[in-house]
Amino acid sequence: MRKKRMRSLLLCVIMAATMLSGCGNQNGSNGKTEKDGKISISMYMWDRSMFKELTPWLEKKFPDIDFTFIQSYNTMEYYKDLLARGEEIPDVITCRRFSLNDAAPLADHLMDLSQTEVAGTFYSSYLEVNREDSGAIRWLPMCAEVDSIMANKDLFDQYNIPLPTNYSEFVEAIDAFEELGIKGFQTDWDYDYSCLETMQGCAIPELMSLEGTQWRMDYESETDDHQVGLDDTVWPKVFEKYEKFLKDVRIQPGDEELRFSPVTEAYRNGQTAMIRNTAALADDISKEDGLNSVILPYFGETSEDNWILTYPMCQVAVSSKVEEDEEKKKAVMEILQAVFSEEGQKAVAAGTSVLSYNKEVNISSSPALKYSQEYIDSNHLYMRLASTEIFAVSQDVGHKMMTGEYDAQSAYEAFNAQITDYVDPEAEEILFTQKNGYSNDFGEHGSAAASSMMNTLRAAFDDQIAVGYSPVASTSIYSGTYTLQQAKWVLTARNAIYRGEYTGEEVRRIMEWLVNVKEDGSNPIYHRNLMPVTSGMEYTVTETERGKFTLEDITMDGKSLDDNATYTMLLVGADTFLEHETFCNCPMPDDLKSKREDYLVSDFSSQECMEEALAKTKQFLEPTEYVTILPAK
Known part of the structure; x- marks a missing residue:
């Protein structure tokens, strides 16, 4: 609550x-x-x-x-x-x-x-x-962001199916594609945001009505003494419409587990005609695949009831x-x-x-917004309701509607019960009590919190070397009790995990990729707190000018790294941050990338990695001084 x-x-x-x-x-x-x-x-x-x-x-x-x-x-x-x-x-x-x-x-x-x-x-x-x-x-x-229904316009044209302009035409288009063996509509139902946005998106006219607006104002301003559950006017209609929506898009058993990649891949391959996603992705797909992707609204009974879902x-x-x-x-x-x-x-x-x-x-x-411009011009823009509990409850109730456990009425009752007595299960589970705290401030020899975190991961998985790259530490480590959620917050989200054997020469080249400014001026480090965090080895860099570095020496136990020796190494990081041209534009050398891909720990998120490590260590371990920065000569 x-x-x-x-x-x-x-x-x-x-x-x-x-x-x-x-x-x-x-x-x-x-x-x-x-x-x-x-x-x-x-x-x-x-x-x-x-x-x-x-x-x-x-x-x-x-x-x-x-x-x-x-x-x-x-x-x-x-x-x-x-x-x-x-x-x-x-x-x-x-x-x-x-x-x-x-x-x-x-x-x-x-x-x-x-x-x-x-x-x-x-x-x-x-x-x-x-x-x-x-x-x-x-x-x-x-x-x-504009986040509504994305349609493959080329696919509609290929089969002479008109783009829908209202809800009944939306269903007709789905049916027409299904007869051709093409999925009419699909989305990544596994995620809380997809459940939240489709649930609200299918009933925006109700949520934007006078009663819906008043309910939202009450909910957003509730106090300790005034808890606000679902009303009995607007929200029963929301669940009735969502129940119909799920039926009309032909939800199938197991669809509630669908994730982003398989859904977008099927869309790119012409196996799905419409998905829920953003104008940004629609433009990207149009540029990258040459596929004419357009954004359609969430449909109402008439075109005047159509709305675009947005969020800052x-x-x-x-x-x-x-x-x-x-x-x-x-x-x-x-x-x-x-x-x-x-x-x-x-x-x-x-x-x-x-x-x-x-x-x-x-x-x-x-x-991509060509076919939605009239709704933008008429200010038919709905800003999603996105409290923490609304996200979580939408996912729980939405999935149970998809599996048939809830109908519209029982979904309404379950949703109402949860938002008036919501408890985050991850926030309640105490994992351990941390004895010492470590700051995430970047000091003379790096971030103590980031070092503690990487030392913990390396020790738990018994690797000789560990390297964290791109932003890896989100917060300081404090002394006191830790819940599962608090432990996960120490490590930034969406990092990949790689484990395997590397020669010292390969370790050195990986560190050069992570540190050195490239010949074309591309820079993997333009803020000090983006410097790689190492465990089991230390490194020295020269700051040639503000935010630009050159790797000097790498040592283990005070001795220079042996280029001919072989080491087990754990890598934690986000390649996109370093490699994509809109970020650092520093691609990993092809031979290292090919080898490293074989070491990807699949279906194992960095958050799960942290959870498993702490189950073994029961502590964030002591930090070490992993980097020394020398001024330019």
């Missing part, structure tokens, strides 16, 4: 002062740093995608600011947990999964931005959904601590002005197709 979670949070904040030890402050000191007299500003990014163009753009635009960028997590619970363990939140925070009631416990720790200059750049209707009862606005919505790429907030330093506050406000400008939002979007919530910000419309 949310009110219990809020009370628990307050209790944890009180207890954390006695539990916290040696963790340090992640977001740096207020005011100016000792280095170069620059203003220090920390920013937590909900995903590494924000490192594509935004972070280098900010550093170039604000050379007098010493930025610290950390990949965090896409949930308010992550930031609540920082406060619960007695840490300060960073200066600027971002989160994609957002609702006012999720964010309520953070309100006292955030600035009211309602009277700032940047708030005046928004269309008021989009700001009002973030306004608290007091009138404060603490979160500003970044440009919007993230919400942005500022720590109230910033107000204690006028110079820092001024700098942060300038950063917000820049980020929400047209140029800034394009840097956030990094080439993906988005819509803007700000006046006089024109981000070119996606070619």
